[in-house]
Amino acid sequence: MTVTTESRSVTAGSVDRVGRVVYGFLRSLPTWILWLLVFVWSVPSGSLFLNSFRPRDAQRAHGWWASIGKDGWTFDNYLDVLESGRQTGGLAIATVNSFAIAIPATVIPIAIAAMAAYAFACIPFKGREWLFILTVSLLALPNQVALLPLLQLFAGGAHWTVPGTGTVVTLFPDLSLAGSATAVWLTHTSFALPFAIFLLHNYISALPRELFEAARIDGADHFTIFWRLVVPLSVPALAAFTIFQFLWTWNDYLVALTMLGANGSAYPATIKIASMSGEFGRLEHLLSAGAFVQAGVPLVVFFALQRFFVRGLLAGSVKS
Amino acid sequence: MEALTGALGGILAAIGLSTLLFVGANRLFDLIVDRWRLYMGVLGLLTGGSFFAILAGNRVLDGSSLRWVGIGALLFAGMAVLPDLVSDRRLRFVVGVLAGLSVGSVVARVVDASVRPTASPKDLVLAVGIAVAAYLAVALLRGQLRPGSLLVVVAFAWVVGTWLLGEVGGGSATAMAVAVLVPFTLVGAALGSGEQRSRVRRYDLQRRTRVGAFLGPAMFFVAMGLVIPLVRTIYLSLHGSKGKIWVGLKNYGEILTNKKSLDLEDWTDIFGSRLTHLGVALLIFGLVAGLLIGRRRGRLLEPTTSSIGPVSVGTLLLMFAVFASLRGTVINNLWWVIVVTLLSTVLGLAAAILADQARFESLAKSLIFMPMAISFVGAGIIWRFMYIARPPQKPQTGLFNAIWVGLGTMAPSGAGQVTVVAILSGVTALLVGLGIFGIRRRQPGITIGSAFVALPILWLLYRFLGPGLGGVETGPLGDSIGKPILFVQEAPFNNVWLMVVLIWIQTGFAMVILSAAIKAVPVDLIEAARVDGATSGQVFFHVTLPTIVPTISVIVTTLIVLVMKVFDIVRVMTNGNFGTQVIANEMWQRTFTEFNLGLGSALAVVLFIAVVPVMGLNIRRMQRAGV
Numbered sequence: 001m002t003v004t005t006e007s008r009s010v011t012a013g014s015v016d017r018v019g020r021v022v023y024g025f026l027r028s029l030p031t032w033i034l035w036l037l038v039f040v041w042s043v044p045s046g047s048l049f050l051n052s053f054r055p056r057d058a059q060r061a062h063g064w065w066a067s068i069g070k071d072g073w074t075f076d077n078y079l080d081v082l083e084s085g086r087q088t089g090g091l092a093i094a095t096v097n098s099f100a101i102a103i104p105a106t107v108i109p110i111a112i113a114a115m116a117a118y119a120f121a122c123i124p125f126k127g128r129e130w131l132f133i134l135t136v137s138l139l140a141l142p143n144q145v146a147l148l149p150l151l152q153l154f155a156g157g158a159h160w161t162v163p164g165t166g167t168v169v170t171l172f173p174d175l176s177l178a179g180s181a182t183a184v185w186l187t188h189t190s191f192a193l194p195f196a197i198f199l200l201h202n203y204i205s206a207l208p209r210e211l212f213e214a215a216r217i218d219g220a221d222h223f224t225i226f227w228r229l230v231v232p233l234s235v236p237a238l239a240a241f242t243i244f245q246f247l248w249t250w251n252d253y254l255v256a257l258t259m260l261g262a263n264g265s266a267y268p269a270t271i272k273i274a275s276m277s278g279e280f281g282r283l284e285h286l287l288s289a290g291a292f293v294q295a296g297v298p299l300v301v302f303f304a305l306q307r308f309f310v311r312g313l314l315a316g317s318v319k320s
Numbered sequence: 321m322e323a324l325t326g327a328l329g330g331i332l333a334a335i336g337l338s339t340l341l342f343v344g345a346n347r348l349f350d351l352i353v354d355r356w357r358l359y360m361g362v363l364g365l366l367t368g369g370s371f372f373a374i375l376a377g378n379r380v381l382d383g384s385s386l387r388w389v390g391i392g393a394l395l396f397a398g399m400a401v402l403p404d405l406v407s408d409r410r411l412r413f414v415v416g417v418l419a420g421l422s423v424g425s426v427v428a429r430v431v432d433a434s435v436r437p438t439a440s441p442k443d444l445v446l447a448v449g450i451a452v453a454a455y456l457a458v459a460l461l462r463g464q465l466r467p468g469s470l471l472v473v474v475a476f477a478w479v480v481g482t483w484l485l486g487e488v489g490g491g492s493a494t495a496m497a498v499a500v501l502v503p504f505t506l507v508g509a510a511l512g513s514g515e516q517r518s519r520v521r522r523y524d525l526q527r528r529t530r531v532g533a534f535l536g537p538a539m540f541f542v543a544m545g546l547v548i549p550l551v552r553t554i555y556l557s558l559h560g561s562k563g564k565i566w567v568g569l570k571n572y573g574e575i576l577t578n579k580k581s582l583d584l585e586d587w588t589d590i591f592g593s594r595l596t597h598l599g600v601a602l603l604i605f606g607l608v609a610g611l612l613i614g615r616r617r618g619r620l621l622e623p624t625t626s627s628i629g630p631v632s633v634g635t636l637l638l639m640f641a642v643f644a645s646l647r648g649t650v651i652n653n654l655w656w657v658i659v660v661t662l663l664s665t666v667l668g669l670a671a672a673i674l675a676d677q678a679r680f681e682s683l684a685k686s687l688i689f690m691p692m693a694i695s696f697v698g699a700g701i702i703w704r705f706m707y708i709a710r711p712p713q714k715p716q717t718g719l720f721n722a723i724w725v726g727l728g729t730m731a732p733s734g735a736g737q738v739t740v741v742a743i744l745s746g747v748t749a750l751l752v753g754l755g756i757f758g759i760r761r762r763q764p765g766i767t768i769g770s771a772f773v774a775l776p777i778l779w780l781l782y783r784f785l786g787p788g789l790g791g792v793e794t795g796p797l798g799d800s801i802g803k804p805i806l807f808v809q810e811a812p813f814n815n816v817w818l819m820v821v822l823i824w825i826q827t828g829f830a831m832v833i834l835s836a837a838i839k840a841v842p843v844d845l846i847e848a849a850r851v852d853g854a855t856s857g858q859v860f861f862h863v864t865l866p867t868i869v870p871t872i873s874v875i876v877t878t879l880i881v882l883v884m885k886v887f888d889i890v891r892v893m894t895n896g897n898f899g900t901q902v903i904a905n906e907m908w909q910r911t912f913t914e915f916n917l918g919l920g921s922a923l924a925v926v927l928f929i930a931v932v933p934v935m936g937l938n939i940r941r942m943q944r945a946g947v
Contacts, residue, residue: 020757034674034684037667041688044824047719048702063717104331109541111335115342116538125531133939135538138546140877140935142885142927144907146549148556148917153544182330190545193538222530223346251695253888254904258912270697274892277701291701295694302693306686313829314836 113196240312368396416512424504439486447481571922602634668830696888725802728792
């Protein structure tokens, strides 16, 4: 009798112990799961990075994991992908093109949006609220909606035939911009404004109002306040948007593809690597190097200025 | 390099010019309040100078253009300043009219005879009528009618009616005089009408011009780049493929009736699918768990990991069953929106919670966040390498297929298989122990949770010992040959493999924002709950989660908008082949490769309509925040 109860309590005790151990392990599991997640998230880009240094034949023979310490590493893929020619990628020119699009597409909207955000935040006028809401609500507008009319505008201007008379009135001149980087960054400027105005307005309207009041009493006009007070104080928000917009325009594919059409000499890096991947096979061994050349600039920007980038995202989505 | 320097030089020039314009405009508006006459004079100089410069540039004036610019500037400046020197109301009006008349007659005389217009009275009446009606409508809405503004509007309409609608050249001297004198006199009369501007009105004007200077450029770009194109796209969507013939809603009808965009024929497959059965089973499992745990806590249903987990996985599986049976572009888009939004948010939330206060938190977070910096095109390429499938005879170079085929061709009772089976059995044993522990502790949540985790592991074990796991088939000689998965080609689940790419990118976005929101949850709230004896699960479901719901809703709406227009990934990885077409890619192909402008625009409008509810939600959110 006593024996049986004893043995039962012994088994019960050991089950308890096992349970407690497992439970304790489970409690420390979050850390393990986190690092597993981090590992899984890094594998795709990490493996492609390793792949980009492998010789062509090794890439075709086996996966990168079988390559470590076996075939040696090479920079040839990077050299080949930058050079232009039939068997190479021509990414050096494409990278220059990317800069020619991304720099104006970042600088110009930020200037325009800062002014507009200041007007919305600090100058009272009739219809301010609904105009602001209207502008910012366009932030959800899919770009696809505007692509075709904009391309038509850049390619041939806008004309209107007056009904009845047959006269054609030119509403917007034909600037022959289609196929040029200008068309791309003009489009980016329009598309960026709603978000930029929203983000900067959030920031500017949270600045201490008394400062502006004091400046106004001292006789400063809106222009002086904007230039001397608001712009210097908004540097964090301006930096956040700059990074955001630069990454966005650098990584853009849709707008450039639409506006540049067949003008291959103006293609940015995204279109170049996309077309390289389209002809999978001939240039396959260069593709991973190409992807990293294209991603290089944004990755550097990202890791160097991550704090500003995060701040921009937060300002855009969490109302402080 | 030349392209870059050329482009950057042009851009710098443009920026310099715009800055000059902006600063100059602001300096000019500074004069309005205290130095009104100077302001009007400068405005007149600028307008007159540019007006005559345009005339001279079009070679309708004889002689040096520089001289004409100077003369024009002075004439206009005089016209702008003179009426303001007189304080008597009637005399002001007379001075204004006379100034307008004299400037107008100078212009009519000096302009070349070759550009005399022949205007038809019909056009004039049309233009003036429309302009007056439009002005009256606006004035009625604003409840304020200014005779001066009406005069300017009529003058503008007169110019449009004669010079734009009529024909330039071949007219008589009288026609020229009428065409020029009338608008100038009207403008002069407008300048001379009413009282001298009071200080209050000048302040008002200064504020309005300032709003114009600050807001003008942005509104120009928004109107030219977003609003007008949107209207035009809607217009085009109601027209044929060339954008000329009105077809009504035919394009939309084609989207809805086309088998490629919406195919509901196989909807009965939903009920036969194994995914459905598994999903329903998990739903029941989760509900029972919620009921059981809830009964102990005096609630009907308790949200805990053990009930929410199975319910959400079950729902997800049911959704997969539905979307895998119904096919088409529209269905694919919905599938994308739901799966990517849901999984990115959930994974982002999980990562945010797991990383919160962990060691090396920022390192972990930036590694998960990193894909945000990579373009969709680059991400598509990265994942294409993960998904590579090569013929069975060759070694697999894609990681996924290497693992899959490796598991499949693992020799039975070989060292690899023994190890895997041993590990899986060990984990199962531990989970059984945990389940019993839960029963003894009277915490059914632990038991149910471990059962939920044990089920897939048992299934893996069964596959391993029985039919085999991984890609393998028996060759003609009875040997086992690897059978890779064609991740990108095998419909309908290739869609999911494409979605993985976007989830990989967007999880970091959700994580960063949710992480900030979690850190903003008041610490004393959590402490209070802990003191009251809440488990960490309860703290999460009853304190943290309700606090961050607004943030989650922002993320969900942002993601919906983003995923709705997914384009780059699909275009780079499949270009819409193998049943992976989505609306944005279809729109691009229809518009820019087939030049079917009507159908392409209709597809774009469908995307727009899909985000209208989100826009409405955003507007309400902003109104509540009180702009």
